[in-house]
Amino acid sequence: MPTLAANPKPNFLPPTDQPNHGLDLPPHMQRKPSHDPNPNPTPATNSNFDASPEAVLPATPPPSLLYLSFNQDHSCFAAGTDHGFWIYNCDPFREIFRRDFDHRGGGIGVVEMLYRCFILALVGGGPNPQYPPNKVMIWDDNQNRCIGEVSFSSEVRSVRLRRDRIVVVLEHKIFVYNFADLKLLHQIETIANPKGLCAVSQGAGSLVLVCPGLQKGQVRIEHYASKRTKFNLAHDSRIACFALSQDGQLLATASTKGTLVRVYNTVDGSLLQEVRRGSR
Template identity: 80%
Template sequence: MATLSDFPTPNPNPSPSFRPPTDQSDNGPESLPHMDPPPSSDPNPIPTPNSTPHFNTPSDAIAPAAPPPSLLHLSFNQDHGCFAVGIDHGFRIYNCDPFREIFRRDFNRGGGIGVVEMLFRCNILALVGGGPDPQYPPNKVMIWDDHQSRCIGELSFRSEVRSVRLRRDRIVVVLEQKIFVYNFADLKLLHQIETIANPKGLCAVSQGAGSLVLVCPGLQKGQVRVEHYASKRTKFIMAHDSRIACFALSQDGQLLATTSTKGTLVRIYNTVDGSLLQEVELFVRRGADRAEIYSLAFSSNAQWLAVSSDKGTVHVFSLKINGGSPGIVRSHNAAEPVTSPHSSLSFIKGVLPKYFSSEWSVAQFRLVEGSQYIVAFGHQKNTVVILGIDGSFYRCQYDPVNGGEMTQLEYHNFLKPDAAF
């Protein structure tokens, strides 16, 4: 069930907290979704929330004596310039560069938020309740308008919501074994997709100006499904023998990075024809070690791929894909740094095992092993941003020519109540 509250249309301009930096041109107010109110005869308008406290400024933050909040959700926005945190009594939004808290919303009684999905930097958010005392039912997606400081719509389901993905024209809701695609303007259901069991809520959508490309698990182990909505084509890719653990989509939706529960290889596919473009090795000793991959991220130009895992290391790989000839893996030449000890063997890759034709990482950053981190590329050249479920924030720089260990540029803990912003 989908409903829109009978309120005025949300502010067409982003709130000051969400206004994009002057060097970003794709987040202008003309691109915000328009939420039309329903007909006056709508029998189920969403009621006004009982508690509507205003966002607190950082100076009104939790007193230093209070214990740190329990983190329920952590994610970047679509351009990786901000990240959202769901906690046991509200949610917070942070800017990445420079690092600072933009705002927070704390609920008076309980109020756990298990999913916070931003829409770039505009005033619209998607919220799902979570934790032992959820603010909203875990089977509902609440469309929040920060300008009005209230929910303006909701989507209700028969089972818990695992994740939400937003575009300026679509809302994608992921359940355990089904995905729903809605039109953002009127919350009209456009498409339903059945998937294999998907407890992590794996789903990725393109964020470029073109038509929607959506990637989700297929109906078989190791399979991914690619929906090209412009051409109305569905492509199934048998990416791995084991279950899919993680995947990422490039901004334009043309490249897909996948990894399985084995955690030894990352594969790059062309989403149009499903061809394997490149394979990267996560560990030197093939088969001797496995990792749980927490996140994959393409750089904005799809030249680099970042990977975080439970091994306490974030890797950055160079993608050797010729953009002008999809499906062609470009080998190293004499003018390029040799980032893989096996690249010189590419001329006999058909004879050697796949291990000898895969790539190793260019740069690495060491973290606490066993802790969970997600990673994205920063807006500054050759930088990555790393977020940990322990509240850690790292911004690091890598050397694209010489590789090696990354340089740590800054560190913060965004969950510490006495943190200064």
């Protein structure tokens, strides 16, 4: 059952037409000490440390990467590790924030940003997960705590965020929630989907959602504004990946065979373009 500790609707940063200026996050998303004893940012170096040859630093293994995803406008990407999560700016490339949960293991198997604001969706992962792998935690970094959660009977494979929706992908099912109150709006059955394949439009218009269908090589397209569902048999082999345009009008698909990329019109399902591997 979903629970909500506070309204998760965030205050968004104003858009910009100049992504090369770095688009810094708000101050609370920049690296800083935390007053919360639970999630601990990386501590600063002790200037009084004894640098004599006898002093030996304990060996700290590098973090293992568990997950990687871009935000909705591709200006940032987030990395989930076995100790927490890091956020990077793309242009110019630099680390702009990290949060480590090392005292309890802290593995984050899924981390999804909501544009450049302080709201993220987290799912535990790795050998020592920070949260149960069957829960989606809505993390508010302004408050340094989770403000909502949604639990399921099986592991969460992926999460997709919009300003108005949260989409949670399990291996055989997809759930669509309203962001403001975590009210369940829609459930979708899919073929086995261990990769958590799902794409949602990010334009100002209504939601378009794409996911695997109920048979091999099939994609399902949901147009929520017109309440229309379309099934496309995109490939003979299983779907390996797909990508949706920001406005939800175009869909590119590829199969496990890996020889073709096909581009479809999502409104009528027509094939617009086919690109074959090795062709010029």
